[in-house]
Amino acid sequence: MAGRAHFSIQRNGTLLLSSSSFFHNSINFGLTHLKNPNFFRPKGLSYSSRGALYCSCSASNGLEKQLSSDPFVLTTPLYYVNAPPHMGSAYTTIAADAIARFQRLLGKKVIFITGTDEHGEKIATAAAASGSSPSEHCDVVSQAYKELWKDLDIAYDKFIRTTESKHEAIVKEFYAKVLASGDIYRADYEGLYCVNCEEYKDEKELLDNNCCPMHLKPCVSRKEDNYFFALSKYQKRLEDTLQQNPGFVQPSYRLHEVQGWIKGGLRDFSISRAAVDWGITVPNDTDQTIYVWFDALLGYISALSEDKEHSDLQSAISSGWPASLHLIGKDILRFHAVYWPAMLMSAGLDLPKMVFGHGFLTKDGMKMGKSLGNTIDPKSLVDRFDSDAVRYFFLREVELGNDGDYSEERFINIVNANLANTIGNLLNRTLGLLKKNCNSTLPVDSAVAAEGNTFKDSAEDLVAKARTEYENLAISSACEAVLEIGNAGNLYINERAPWSLLKQGGDAFEAATKDLVIVLEAMRIIAVALSPITPSLCLRVYEQLGYTEEQFNAATWNETKWGGLKSGHVMAQPRPVFARIEVQKEEEDVAQVVKKVSKKKAKIPQVQTVAEA
Numbered sequence: 001m002a003g004r005a006h007f008s009i010q011r012n013g014t015l016l017l018s019s020s021s022f023f024h025n026s027i028n029f030g031l032t033h034l035k036n037p038n039f040f041r042p043k044g045l046s047y048s049s050r051g052a053l054y055c056s057c058s059a060s061n062g063l064e065k066q067l068s069s070d071p072f073v074l075t076t077p078l079y080y081v082n083a084p085p086h087m088g089s090a091y092t093t094i095a096a097d098a099i100a101r102f103q104r105l106l107g108k109k110v111i112f113i114t115g116t117d118e119h120g121e122k123i124a125t126a127a128a129a130s131g132s133s134p135s136e137h138c139d140v141v142s143q144a145y146k147e148l149w150k151d152l153d154i155a156y157d158k159f160i161r162t163t164e165s166k167h168e169a170i171v172k173e174f175y176a177k178v179l180a181s182g183d184i185y186r187a188d189y190e191g192l193y194c195v196n197c198e199e200y201k202d203e204k205e206l207l208d209n210n211c212c213p214m215h216l217k218p219c220v221s222r223k224e225d226n227y228f229f230a231l232s233k234y235q236k237r238l239e240d241t242l243q244q245n246p247g248f249v250q251p252s253y254r255l256h257e258v259q260g261w262i263k264g265g266l267r268d269f270s271i272s273r274a275a276v277d278w279g280i281t282v283p284n285d286t287d288q289t290i291y292v293w294f295d296a297l298l299g300y301i302s303a304l305s306e307d308k309e310h311s312d313l314q315s316a317i318s319s320g321w322p323a324s325l326h327l328i329g330k331d332i333l334r335f336h337a338v339y340w341p342a343m344l345m346s347a348g349l350d351l352p353k354m355v356f357g358h359g360f361l362t363k364d365g366m367k368m369g370k371s372l373g374n375t376i377d378p379k380s381l382v383d384r385f386d387s388d389a390v391r392y393f394f395l396r397e398v399e400l401g402n403d404g405d406y407s408e409e410r411f412i413n414i415v416n417a418n419l420a421n422t423i424g425n426l427l428n429r430t431l432g433l434l435k436k437n438c439n440s441t442l443p444v445d446s447a448v449a450a451e452g453n454t455f456k457d458s459a460e461d462l463v464a465k466a467r468t469e470y471e472n473l474a475i476s477s478a479c480e481a482v483l484e485i486g487n488a489g490n491l492y493i494n495e496r497a498p499w500s501l502l503k504q505g506g507d508a509f510e511a512a513t514k515d516l517v518i519v520l521e522a523m524r525i526i527a528v529a530l531s532p533i534t535p536s537l538c539l540r541v542y543e544q545l546g547y548t549e550e551q552f553n554a555a556t557w558n559e560t561k562w563g564g565l566k567s568g569h570v571m572a573q574p575r576p577v578f579a580r581i582e583v584q585k586e587e588e589d590v591a592q593v594v595k596k597v598s599k600k601k602a603k604i605p606q607v608q609t610v611a612e613a
């Protein structure tokens with residue numbers, strides 16, 4: 001489906017969940033208010049396959065309630081296995097994982113779906129080129145995705161492969177529903193086809209020599225007798241849906257793009273291929289296979305099906321459909337915001353609540369491409385720098401929705417400044433002082449230590465801001481707010497200089513130990529609030545603060561409230577939590593190193609431990 005992702009522009013302010021109140025614990029959810037009026041469609045509000053899809057009554061006040069028992073279902077695209085995983089897929093999946101982890105912190109039941117799209121002409125071609133069968137080829141690439149997600153700390157709940165039998169059963173059932181709606185017909189079609197897009201193209205959208213604007217390769221003329229989906233019938237309903245529910249496509253400027261496409265007129269599209277063997281056969285016509293997009297989009301539903309012998313559409317739907325969020329790259333917006341909703345309307349199923357199209361990634365300011373030889377291999381990046389650094393860089397550096405750029409120099413600078421210095425170093429030197437002066441034991445509750453202290457107020461404001469930003473899917477801004485707590489902590493400790501107060505004894509000693517508790521309390525809050533972004537690092541911080549892995553895993557957003565650290569609590573022996581990335585010593589100028597690294601493998605930056613304060 002979306003191996004064709006590259007990586008755009010600003011986000012807008014639609015909330016996934018509002019920040020009106022903290023959850024009191026992870027079990028008792030209570031009600032959460034929603035900004036997006038369509039986040040929750042009351043269960044009692046049913047509609048026919050031809051009826052209105054959304055209740056528009058709440059659009060005026062912008063608030064609707066969502067029962068917290070409804071799972072938060074989010075999806076990445078199902079990645080196309082024609083080639084090994086690339087950075088675009090890794091970026092989408094890292095962002096989806098951060099959103100999933102944040103929703104879990106809020107106490108939501110989350111179903112995070114990813115997987116692989118394994119049918120189609122390109123797969124058959126790629127398999128033949130490597131001398132393997134299509135299914136062997138799919139096994140290898142699908143496994144490579146699973147391994148990469150493990151390396152990147154991706155905690156998905158469902159991994160669907162479109163070659164699974166449960167998926168095939170659901171695709172056929174869905175096809176039958178669309179057929180029964182009278183939306184499938186047979187016709188001859190002659191047109192220009194881009195094999196890489198697996199799509200017939202409009203001549204007016206092509207470049208010179210009929211080149212596909214995405215792949216810059218000439219499209220081929222094809223004539224086929226295919227089955228078509230009557231997309232044109234859904235023009236008005238799609239227009240009305242987007243009018244009544246502008247939050248459906250995010251960020252908002254992408255909504256305008258989608259509305260433009262629809263306004264320009266929707267043409268029926270062919271949903272079968274006569275010339276492609278590697279696919280799901282069309283029911284009642286074994287000479288044709290189902291179009292790879294029609295097949296793959298249904299993976300979002302078949303993924304919900306429990307693994308059992310008889311999977312069916314209804315049981316999959318009742319396990320969590322509609323999805324709360326489809327996170328995709330902007331290049332596959334048309335499939336998700338036009339084709340997919342129309343298919344669902346035809347089958348009489350609910351639409352997903354939101355389609356969010358993020359931007360493209362560039363490298364050193366240039367578009368990435370195999371022909372340019374400047375792609376980023378996510379596997380080698382995570383092997384060199386570890387998952388926290390990779391996750392942090394892309395989530396902090398690129399605001400979700402915008403285009404973003406990777407450069408190794410900036411990667412190293414940001415990761416070192418924020419994770420090694422602001423967080424790692426502050427924690428390490430504070431714990432060092434506590435060990436030396438208080439035997440690693442807190443002398444006072446953090447709530448008592450911070451009485452009347454404005455540092456506590458700013459930490460509370462920042463963590464509230466972080467929550468709002470997460471809810472807005474403004475992940476970079478959420479990171480920034482959490483890091484600001486660390487910056488404020490560094491400023492505070494430098495101004496207070498507890499190391500000199502501790503030497504003075506008496507009241508000065510007591511005041512200094514309170515300062516240490518205050519900074520450590522801030523670190524504890526950071527460890528929870530940043531855990532959607534850098535889960536492994538945050539676990540190490542939590543363990544340094546004297547907690548167990550089980551306690552870390554059980555923590556909810558409620559733990560970001562000030563006052564968790566209590567008198568008598570014992571901290572762990574100070575150990576660096578994040579290894580600073582060091583470039584080799586003879587290379588003073590990091591920018592120079594970066595250029596040489598790309599030519600000479602010997603110049604790979606070495607990881608060293610952080611210097612203790």
Ligand SMILES: [Zn+2]
Pocket residue numbers: 194195196197198212213214215216
């Ligand atoms: Zn193309």
